[in-house]
Structures are given as structure tokens and as C-alpha cells.
Amino acid sequence: MALLKRFQTVRRQYEHMKSLGVDPFGIKMEKLLSPTEAIINGRKTILIGTNNYLGLTFDPRCQAASAETAYLSGTGTTGSRIANGSYAEHTTLESDLADFYGKKQAMVFSTGYQANLGIISTIAGPDDFLLLDADSHASIYDGAKLGTATVIRFRHNDPNDLDRRLNALQDKPGNKIIVLEGIYSMLGDKAPLTDFVAVKKKYANAYIVLDEAHSMGVLGQTGRGLCQEENVEADIDFIVGTFSKSLGAVGGFCVSDSPEFDLLRLVCRPYMFTASLPPATIASVKTALRIIQQEPQLRYRLWQNVEFFYNQLAQLGFRLGKNKSPVVPIYLPNVEVGTLFWQNLLKNGVYANIVMPPATPMGTVLLRCSICSAHERQQLQKVVDILKKTAEEVGYFAIHTQQKFAVA
Amino acid sequence: MSTLQISQVFPKVIAILQRYNKSGSNVHISMQTDLSSDLNLDSLTVMDLIMDLEQEFNISIPMNVMSEIKTAGDLTSTITKLASV
Ligand SMILES: Cc1ncc(COP(=O)(O)O)c(C=O)c1O
Numbered sequence: 001m002a003l004l005k006r007f008q009t010v011r012r013q014y015e016h017m018k019s020l021g022v023d024p025f026g027i028k029m030e031k032l033l034s035p036t037e038a039i040i041n042g043r044k045t046i047l048i049g050t051n052n053y054l055g056l057t058f059d060p061r062c063q064a065a066s067a068e069t070a071y072l073s074g075t076g077t078t079g080s081r082i083a084n085g086s087y088a089e090h091t092t093l094e095s096d097l098a099d100f101y102g103k104k105q106a107m108v109f110s111t112g113y114q115a116n117l118g119i120i121s122t123i124a125g126p127d128d129f130l131l132l133d134a135d136s137h138a139s140i141y142d143g144a145k146l147g148t149a150t151v152i153r154f155r156h157n158d159p160n161d162l163d164r165r166l167n168a169l170q171d172k173p174g175n176k177i178i179v180l181e182g183i184y185s186m187l188g189d190k191a192p193l194t195d196f197v198a199v200k201k202k203y204a205n206a207y208i209v210l211d212e213a214h215s216m217g218v219l220g221q222t223g224r225g226l227c228q229e230e231n232v233e234a235d236i237d238f239i240v241g242t243f244s245k246s247l248g249a250v251g252g253f254c255v256s257d258s259p260e261f262d263l264l265r266l267v268c269r270p271y272m273f274t275a276s277l278p279p280a281t282i283a284s285v286k287t288a289l290r291i292i293q294q295e296p297q298l299r300y301r302l303w304q305n306v307e308f309f310y311n312q313l314a315q316l317g318f319r320l321g322k323n324k325s326p327v328v329p330i331y332l333p334n335v336e337v338g339t340l341f342w343q344n345l346l347k348n349g350v351y352a353n354i355v356m357p358p359a360t361p362m363g364t365v366l367l368r369c370s371i372c373s374a375h376e377r378q379q380l381q382k383v384v385d386i387l388k389k390t391a392e393e394v395g396y397f398a399i400h401t402q403q404k405f406a407v408a
Numbered sequence: 409m410s411t412l413q414i415s416q417v418f419p420k421v422i423a424i425l426q427r428y429n430k431s432g433s434n435v436h437i438s439m440q441t442d443l444s445s446d447l448n449l450d451s452l453t454v455m456d457l458i459m460d461l462e463q464e465f466n467i468s469i470p471m472n473v474m475s476e477i478k479t480a481g482d483l484t485s486t487i488t489k490l491a492s493v
Pocket of ligand 1: 113181
């Protein structure tokens with residue numbers, strides 16, 4: 001205990017939750033049945049708490065590619081690309097990714113977390129400035145921490161605040177590296193990317209790194225993400241992403257037209273000093289990448305599901321995030337009601353994510369629901385009914401109308 | 409930019425801290441008031457209230473500097489320094 005004394009608040013909050021009989025961090029998926037169903041606590045449960053936006057984890061083509069490659073190339077690489085060599089799968093996936101995005105170069109990492117860690121810590125040096133959106137993912141903050149640049153946060157999704165801060169840095173010689181996300185993982189909101197690009201263009205030596213973790217496969221005509229939807233691809237200097245969400249596997253990547261890009265393979269430590277992805281994983285990712293380009297109907301179905309789910313919940317009087325997005329957050333009044341809501345929901349057969357302090361500021365508690373294109377309509381209807389029933393059980397609507405929320 | 413005095417900065421720091429303070433509205437805030445133990449502010453909330461101050465004084469407080477801010481006094485002297493360059 002003495003070693004981790006500084007985390008006492010975390011322990012206290014976790015113990016408090018467990019004393020209420022709730023342990024969201026101890027969830028065990030006993031058996032996966034499909035992208036949208038699992039056995040939890042011995043019960044068949046509908047999943048609305050994944051990042052499996054296109055339902056590809058059980059796509060038979062991805063499964064077959066993965067199994068086949070495990071037989072042909074073995075279960076793992078046992079080392080890093082730099083020390084132990086690249087497999088054909090690594091380099092062909094990199095050219096597939098570069099082709100997919102229409103960029104010159106691509107680099108594959110072992111996770112999306114490591115992609116952000118590596119890119120952000122390496123492209124910004126001691127005289128440079130990293131400008132992070134306040135709501136950035138932990139991997140972005142950690143990348144900034146691992147690096148040597150001066151780190152400045154700007155207000156979430158606020159191009160004017162970024163502009164003000166860049167303006168104040170104009171006399172400083174270093175590069176200004178702006179880090180944004182396509183869709184934010186907890187509130188599901190998109191970056192106002194066109195406006196951010198306009199701000200970037202006002203300043204010398206300014207670059208944008210865009211993390212499309214939750215928007216790849218989800219936004220854009222061929223699934224290239226927010227940069228494609230907003231038609232600003234040429235102005236994004238580095239796109240980072242993950243294979244762990246819409247592509248249904250694990251791994252991360254970065255694509256860029258930067259002429260210096262190849263040097264990253266020799267200096268980017270989170271790329272160099274960790275084992276490379278197993279070829280079987282890559283095989284499923286390559287298949288999934290082809291599917292998201294060739295089957296836009298997956299995206300249409302996803303957005304139809306989002307439309308249905310969001311409208312149903314809004315009509316019932318749930319307090320939701322402002323935007324329609326595959327991530328649908330429901331605001332809950334406090335930790336007590338939040339944990340009870342989450343727990344009853346699970347008992348009633350639906351698994352969602354609960355997000356609360358200290359991971360959120362000002363006591364905000366969210367039930368994070370995420371939509372999958374593989375959700376059947378009647379499955380989503382059932383989820384809506386169960387959400388309503390659960391809300392009534394915990395008195396959500398009564399509290400809601402009295403506006404007793406921690407945060408507006 | 410002109411030079412700012414601590415006496416000009418501190419009242420604005422108090423005003424913003426009072427807005428976020430969760431320990432009741434009548435807490436007296438001095439330079440020694442600890443943001444975490446006296447005002448019950450979690451680290452994310454501190455980062456957010458710092459944004460309000462950054463806007464008020466048109467500055468950016470880098471994150472490595474933020475991590476050294478423990479008290480209302482630390483906050484006030486950091487702002488005074490950064491806003492007076
Ligand atoms: C915005 C964002 N970036 C990066 C990651 C990390 O991705 P990975 O799961 O591949 O490590 C995540 C998800 O965890 C994320 O939400």
C-alpha cells in the first residue's frame with residue numbers, strides 16, 4: 001500500500017462502488033456469441049459497450065484469413081521489426097494503408113496507444129510545442145509526457161482558443177503540433193476539423209496530427225474518417241489510427257506524406273522496442289480494410305442504427321450528448337444513481353460502459369452506449385425497452401426533470 | 409505586455425476558484441489554500457479551471473508547469489509571471 005499511496009482517492013472511489021455492490025471493472029465476458037452478444041454472469045447479454053462499430057470481429061472472411069495465416073506463419077513474431085525483421089504481412093499492410101489513405105507512407109504499431117505514444121513523443125522535440133485538445137485520449141497525453149516538447153491544452157473543440165494560443169506563440173521558433181481526434185471516444189462528438197485546418201494554415205511551422213481511432217470505417221465516403229468527410233485530407237500531416245475498433249482486431253498505425261517519415265523507424269522508441277504484430281492479426285486487418293472499402297452498406301447500417309437508437313432515447317426523455325454518433329452517451333445524475341443504473345441494466349440483460357470521476361471532470365457520470373452495424377433492429381428495440389425499464393427502476397426520469405445533475 | 413501585480417491577479421484567481429469550489433460557498437481562500445485538500449478539486453477539474461484563468465489573462469500555462477501548482481498562491485504567482493513577459 002505504501003508504494004501506491006498517491007492513488008488513495010482511486011482506491012476509495014473503487015471501494016465505495018464495490019460497497020454498493022457494483023464492480024464495472026471486474027466484468028467478465030464468459031463467452032462471446034457474436035459481435036453484439038455475450039454470456040455475462042451466466043446470462044445472455046446484449047452488448048452496447050464495445051468499439052466494434054462494423055461488427056467485423058466475427059466476419060468469417062477475417063476469421064478465415066487469421067486462422068489460415070496462423071497455420072502458415074506461426075502464432076507470433078517473437079520480436080521487433082528493427083531487431084528481428086519484418087514479415088511480408090507487415091510491409092504489405094503498410095502499403096495497403098498508404099493506398100487506402102492516398103498517402104506516401106505508413107507505419108504499423110503494435111497498438112493504437114503505442115502509435116500515439118510513438119508519433120507524438122517523437123515528432124515534437126524540446127523546442128517545439130504540442131497543442132492538445134483538452135479532451136484528448138490518454139494515449140495522446142502520455143505521448144506528450146514521454147516527449148520533450150512544451151505541452152499546452154486548448155479548450156475542447158474550440159478553434160478560437162487554439163488560435164489565441166498559437167498567436168501568443170508566434171515569436172517562438174519551434175514547430176507547433178496540433179493534436180485532434182476525429183470522433184471523441186466518450187461523448188461521440190466530432191472535431192470541427194475544417195475550422196481547425198483554417199487556424200493551422202494561419203501559422204508557420206504548424207502541423208496537425210489527427211487520431212481517427214473512432215472515425216475510421218465510420219465516417220467518409222470510403223471510411224477514411226473525418227478528414228475524408230470534411231475533405232481536408234491534404235491538410236492533415238499525420239493520421240493515427242487503430243485496428244482495435246472498426247477493424248475488429250488489435251494494432252495501430254500512422255500514415256503521412258512527410259518526406260522524413262522513414263526516419264521514424266529508427267528513432268521512434270514505442271515502434272522499435274516492442275514485438276511486432278502477429279501475422280495472423282495482420283491478415284484479419286488486411287481483410288477488414290478491404291471490407292470497409294468495398295462494403296459501404298456496413299456504414300449505412302451503422303448510421304441507420306444510430307439514427308433509430310438516438311431518436312428513440314431522445315423521445316423517451318433521456319439526457320444525451322448533442323450529436324448523433326455511434327457513441328451515444330447518456331448523462332446520469334451522480335455516481336450512486338449511475339452505478340445502480342449500470343448494474344440494473346446488466347441484470348436486465350444489456351452491457352454498456354460506465355464512465356465517472358476521476359476519469360471525468362466535475363462529477364460527470366456517463367453511461368456510454370456504442371452502436372454496431374451488426375445490431376439487429378429488434379435487438380436495439382429491446383435495448384431501448386430495457387434502458388427505459390432500468391431508468392424507471394432507479395428513478396432516473398424523476399431526478400432528470402428536477403435537473404439534479406452534477407453538470408449541465 | 410505590461411507588468412501585472414500579484415494583487416491584481418489574486419482576486420481573479422479567488423473568483424474562479426470559488427466558482428469551482430465544492431466544499432461549500434463560504435470557504436475562505438488564501439494564498440496557502442490547497443486546491444486538492446482544501447477545495448476538494450480533482451486534477452481534471454483543476455485543469456479545467458486553469459483554462460478559465462488562461463483565457464482571462466490570455467496566457468497558456470504549459471502542462472509541466474501545471475503539475476507543480478498545488479495552492480492558490482502557486483497559481484497566482486505562475487499567472488503573474490506568465491502574464492508579465
Ligand atoms: C482516441 C483513441 N486513440 C487511441 C486509442 C488506443 O487504441 P488501441 O486500443 O489500439 O491501443 C483509443 C482507444 O483505446 C482511443 O479511443
